[in-house]
Amino acid sequence: MTHASESVKSPPPPPSARPPVLEASDIIKTYRTGWWPRRRTKPVLRGADLHLLPGEIVGLVGENGSGKSTLMNILVGALNRDAGSVTQSGLVGFCPQEPVLYERLTCDEHFELFGRAYGMVESTMQRSRDDIYATLGFAEWRNARVEELSGGTRAKLNLGLALLPDPDLLLLDEPYAGFDWDTYQRFWQLTRTRRDAGRSLLIISHFITDADRFDRIYDLIDGRTVAR
Ligand SMILES: Nc1ncnc2c1ncn2[C@@H]1O[C@H](COP(=O)(O)OP(=O)(O)O)[C@@H](O)[C@H]1O
Ligand SMILES: [Mg+2]
Incomplete structure (x- = not known):
């Protein structure tokens, strides 16, 4: 490289000095169900803040029904918020709490479909897919339809689809609920x-x-x- 800017390029800043890949502030969400006189409102998020820096694993912990999934769905844009802001950079992979899978399609067909949706080159998709099968240990199920899969294998596929495009940011909603110990370690x-x-x-x-x-x-x- 002879480009002038290359010669004066400074070393990458430490993680803490880099800008966040995800930043959410003052997120507010109230669920409203039913109609008068049975109208119910349920405030779930009352000003939640959160940020993620490059190269960190952050946990979001809370009791059942505390609003964890609500917050994550808002972060990925799957759910509207009442107020607050979300800014994010880079490619995002999302693994929802309830797998969104097609019963009649095989695992391979899911990767094919999602690879196209992500705009991946076929060879890149295949390499990533085979890597995911090996890492999570479910290659033997690649040609099985989802309707034949156990809950644990469905959970692997759900996670695998989020991993497929090698995203900068992974948002995982209780991804290992159905995993056995070995898969949990992996x-x-x-x-x-x-x-x-x-x-x-x-x-x-x-x-x-x-x-x-x-x-x-x-x-x-x-x-x-x-923040703990
Ligand atoms: N679509 C919805 N309509 C009404 N209430 C909801 C809806 N989704 C979730 N809730 C309620 O909001 C609260 C938070 O839910 P959720 O975000 O799924 O919590 P968590 O993931 O922490 O268990 C719960 O009381 C739940 O019953
Ligand atoms: Mg949840």
Whole structure:
């Protein structure tokens, strides 16, 4: 490289000095259901803040019904917020709590479909897909339809589809709920490999035992995030 700007290029700043890949502030969400006189309103988020830096694994922890999925759905744009802002840079992979899969399609067909939706080159998609099969250990199911899969294998496919485009930012909503111990270990190995490559992960968990696997944790309490 002889380009002038290359010769004066400074070393990359430490992670803490880099701008966030995701920043959400003052997120407010109230669910409204039914019609008068049976109208119900349920305030779930009352000003939640959250940010993610490059190269960190952050946990979002809270009791059942505290609003973790609501917040993550808002972060990925799958749900409208009442107020607040979300800014994000780079490619996002999202693994919803309830797998969104097609019963009649095989695992391979899912990767094919999602690869096209992500605009991936076929050979890149195949390499990534085979890597995911090997890492999560479900290559034997590649030609099976989703309707034949166990809950655990569905969870692997759900996670695999989020991983497929090698996103800068991964948002995972209780991704390992259906995993056996071996897959659970492989999952955490995978998250560390991604983190060390400068990617960021936000993971919803309700297991207190996972605490030491995160670089940082937000507790979701009374509709607000509290940095632990
Ligand atoms: N679409 C909806 N309409 C009405 N209430 C909802 C809806 N989705 C979730 N809720 C309620 O909002 C609260 C937070 O839900 P959720 O974000 O799924 O919590 P978590 O993921 O922390 O378990 C719960 O009380 C839940 O029943
Ligand atoms: Mg949830």
